Amino acid sequence: MHPAFSVIFLTTLIGAAQGLFLALFTAQSYAAFKLLPQPDAHAFYGQGSFLALLLLVAGLAASFFHLGRPERAWRSAAMWRTSWLSREVIVLPAFMGVVFLYGLAHWFDWHPVLMTLPGGLPVDPTAMLGVAGTLLAFALFVCTAMIYACLKFLREWHSPLTVANYILLGGASGFTLAAAFASQTAPELVSFLAGWAAIITLLGLVSRGASLYRNARLKPKSTLQTAIGIKHPRIVQKTQGFMGGSFNTREFFHRQPVAVLRGVKWFFIVAGFPVPLLLLVFGMQGATGMLAAAFIVQYAGLLAERWFFFAQANHPQNLYYQCIA
Amino acid sequence: MTQLALVIDLNVCVGCQACVTSCKEWNTSGSAGPMGDQNPYGADPTGTFFNRVQTFEVGEFPNTETVHFPKSCLHCEDPPCVPVCPTGASYKRKEDGIVLVNYDKCIGCKYCSWACPYGARELDEQQKVMKKCTLCVDRIYDMTMAEEDRKPSCVKACPTSARLFGDVHDPDSAVSIAIRESGGYPLMPEWGTHPANHYLPRRKTRIKIHEDELERADNPLKVDRQLPKPAMSEPTLDDVTTW
DSSP, rough: OOOOOOHHHHHHHHHHHHHHHHHHHHHHHHHTTSHHHOOOOOIIIIHHHHHHHHHHHHHHHHHHTTOGGGGGGGGTTTTTTOOOHHHHHHHHHHHHHHHHHHHHHHHHTTTOOOOOOSSOOOHHHHHHHHHHHHHHHHHHHHHHHHHTOTTTTTTTTTHHHHHHHHHHHHHHHHHHHHHHHHHHOOGGGHHHHHHHHHHHHHHHHHHHHHHHHHHTTTSSSOOHHHHOOOSSSSSEEOOOSOOOHHHHHTTTTOOOEEEEHHHHHHHHHHHHTTEEEEEHHHHHHHHHHHHHHHHHHHHHHHHHHHHHHHHHOOGGGGGGSSSOO | OEEEEEEEEEETOOOOOOHHHHHHHHHHHTHHHHOEEESSSSOOEEEEEEEEEEEEEEETTTTTEEEEHHHHHHSSOOOOTTTTTTSSSSSTTTTTOOOOEEETOOOOOOHHHTOOOOOOEEEETTTEEEEEOOTTTHTTTTSSSSSSGGSOOOHHHHHOEEEEEEEETTSSSSHHHHHHTTTTSSSOOOOOOOSEEEEEEEOOOOOOOOOHSSSOOOOOHHHHHHSOOOOTSSSHHHHOOOO
């Protein structure tokens, strides 16, 4: 497939935002159970939520560049019964709304006790919003990933590993960002967040590695024989029917030499996982520079990862467009 | 239930591209708006087409066959492009099974084109919406046209009658008979899309002439003559009498 930068930025930015929100609420939950010190809620949760919201808005803005008719984008919420894209279009603004309210509640220190859990733990609006946001964050990961994973003939995508990768890679970058952010606003949480970021990055490496391993061994189900229905071992296309380009020759191929593909792959493997892992470990004591570098390097790696994700998918329609004349 | 479709006979398609140009001509002049071309006279022309004719060479020289392969939307019975559409612009008509795009609802997200394994959909660069073969829905129901013209434009244009049009759910229609009796097959059956359009395979045309067909079978007198049989070159009763 042809990697579109609008979609690459959309998926990586909202992935990081979802991860960041999950990191904020994980920290809040641990703190509620007295497993972590209580940070400055105003700065860490409040500003952190607005940072997440900023990333979500940036991602949403990027997505509009993918549309031919962005002014009609509102229509895309209609077919949520069948379309994962439609579901994403509904879940994304819902998640943005919850993140906004969560940030607002923390910003204004709005903590009326709504109910008390059996252990005597008070539940305030931020906890309720946090739970709702967590559910929506995971729903959004699933929707985004299923847009790709549900296309069964794009076999590089049609795997549960796609969903796992979206969750783990988004989570990793979000937790790394949370660690870097905490080094300025809540230093007492840095080692906790950096630790989880390292663990999720490691899990992401395993799951992305598994999908790379799987995709390298895929045998195409569609061949020129099934594409035109002639059962002969040797079929060669002599012309695709036109000399100039068409949508079919532009949209479904990355048009890069194999060396570029291989280069991008190794860049994302190195920049997405081991380098940020090292920086996280070194920055665990609260070095903002290290942690910020970890996020920047990892985000660059994930941009490359998403580019490669699209470029690697081989659409069966390419069988019909192998030779100009 | 009706399912209108094309049946394309690869045995007689000569790759003349008449269906390509006729499709473009009809559909670019239609009420749905033009099928835009960009840079048509420049070095790198491009544009929207609903129908293409491609050419494949099958076999190894000198035992090769050139197969011309017309390719358009197959109007799948289970179209994977329809459920993925977020706006409902892509839909399959219940009454005749034609898969259409509502150009006024399409947001141009291209997701349906990703979901079509055949590459049958093209984004129109001018209107920025997804377009595809409509099976000339604006022709086939147009009562102001003569009945023989109420067929897709490509079918009308084909000089070798390689394109048949009809209801593949009606077992007595010409298309169903052609599929049944000439080995019609769908493309990429492995994805379960159940394309309505079918293709008829190449067929070897051979005539088997039996020896008795070379003799005048309508001449019992000669057959019944006493042995030895007269030579083939000798005159028969047909040749010497006028009955």
